[in-house]
Amino acid sequence: MLFSEVEGHAQLKQKLRESVRENRIAHAQLFAGPEGSGALALAIAYAQYIACEHPGEEDACGKCPSCLKFKKLTHPDLHFSFPVAKTEKQKGLADEFITAFREAFLNNPYLGLDSWMDSIDGGNKQPSIYADEAHEIIRKLTMVSVEGGYKFMIIWLPELLNPTSANRLLKTLEEPTNKTVLMLVSEQPENILGTILSRCQLHKIKPYTTEECANVLSQQNPESGTDYLQLAEIAEGNAALALWMLQNREASGEQLALFRDWMLACYQFHVQNLMAMSEPFQKKGREWQKGFLSYCLFMIRQTLLHNHQPDLVRLGQEEKAFIEKFSRFFHPGNYAEISGYINQAFLHVKGNGHGRIIFFDTSMQISDVFRKEKNAPVRV
Numbered sequence: 126m127l128f129s130e131v132e133g134h135a136q137l138k139q140k141l142r143e144s145v146r147e148n149r150i151a152h153a154q155l156f157a158g159p160e161g162s163g164a165l166a167l168a169i170a171y172a173q174y175i176a177c178e179h180p181g182e183e184d185a186c187g188k189c190p191s192c193l194k195f196k197k198l199t200h201p202d203l204h205f206s207f208p209v210a211k212t213e214k215q216k217g218l219a220d221e222f223i224t225a226f227r228e229a230f231l232n233n234p235y236l237g238l239d240s241w242m243d244s245i246d247g248g249n250k251q252p253s254i255y256a257d258e259a260h261e262i263i264r265k266l267t268m269v270s271v272e273g274g275y276k277f278m279i280i281w282l283p284e285l286l287n288p289t290s291a292n293r294l295l296k297t298l299e300e301p302t303n304k305t306v307l308m309l310v311s312e313q314p315e316n317i318l319g320t321i322l323s324r325c326q327l328h329k330i331k332p333y334t335t336e337e338c339a340n341v342l343s344q345q346n347p348e349s350g351t352d353y354l355q356l357a358e359i360a361e362g363n364a365a366l367a368l369w370m371l372q373n374r375e376a377s378g379e380q381l382a383l384f385r386d387w388m389l390a391c392y393q394f395h396v397q398n399l400m401a402m403s404e405p406f407q408k409k410g411r412e413w414q415k416g417f418l419s420y421c422l423f424m425i426r427q428t429l430l431h432n433h434q435p436d437l438v439r440l441g442q443e444e445k446a447f448i449e450k451f452s453r454f455f456h457p458g459n460y461a462e463i464s465g466y467i468n469q470a471f472l473h474v475k476g477n478g479h480g481r482i483i484f485f486d487t488s489m490q491i492s493d494v495f496r497k498e499k500n501a502p503v504r505v
């Protein structure tokens with residue numbers, strides 16, 4: 126991964142390059158940013174720059190033997206640790222999943238936890254960095270560098286380290302080995318042990334703007350005729366989700382049809398339909414669930430815009446025709462409540478909840494909003 130292949134974050138890239146030029150690479154560093162902000166990609170680009178045999182002012186050369194290995198994430202001094210869901214046959218070590226991890230990252234360098242879990246069939250298992258993995262981290266950190274230069278241990282989502290592992294890790298932070306860089310890439314640094322945090326140099330990574338997120342999409346998929354800005358807006362700048370949606374785009378109109386059927390069933394309080402719909406929702410996987418809920422939120426915002434500032438509406442023909450019919454469902458009086466329930470559902474999906482239950486509960490909450498309105502005096 127080159128710095129130039131990671132969207133945005135110009136200032137931070139500058140700071141990282143300077144640390145290499147001035148030979149003050151901190152032993153332990155924390156890249157903290159929300160999902161889809163490019164934090165993992167940036168940490169890998171930084172390691173590649175440090176290890177590059179002919180680094181330029183701005184970037185690694187991309188051509189030396191070290192860079193070529195980094196490009197495939199197979200450099201022998203580049204180690205990864207990340208959450209997994211172990212099966213009965215596995216210990217739950219990152220090495221057991223390393224091929225899948227490389228593939229997932231190379232396919233989507235803005236990878237998020239949910240699509241990672243979907244890709245290893247994690248289902249609703251709780252992702253974790255298990256205790257045995259802590260031994261591995263320490264073993265790799267104390268190993269001699271294979272190529273004679275720096276060695277790197279990138280721990281993706283260290284907030285999912287189990288507490289025993291976290292304590293073990295602390296010891297190695299207290300006694301750093303030479304030419305070893307430990308990079309923690311976290312979405313929730315508040316859930317990391319304070320004693321670990323205080324030993325790391327902190328790099329705060331901002332979420333992407335809609336425009337930056339759209340740039341990610343066009344950089345990763347320059348051939349597509351998709352409206353990148355619309356996708357970036359649906360994903361609210363989360364490049365992990367936006368890129369996943371772009372790569373897994375369904376037949377045009379499918380999400381729209383689902384959204385329409387869902388809202389109609391809620392409006393009619395058709396419990397049987399809602400129960401039937403919750404089953405396929407469950408089966409689609411977490412990243413799809415997040416994508417669909419984000420799409421619903423986007424469409425509700427667009428409906429409201431259509432009613433109040435139609436020139437700002439950002440939709441294709443089919444969607445526009447739909448919200449013209451649908452605009453009476455949503456108004457400023459119910460917007461906050463309905464969006465709030467869908468947002469909450471999104472967070473529950475992210476928090477590893479059960480898709481079918483989340484979908485059904487949310488449906489009941491939205492139905493209730495509509496039901497109360499039908500019983501209330503007609504709005505003027």
Ligand SMILES: [Zn+2]
Nearest residue numbers: 177186189192
């Ligand atoms: Zn190089």
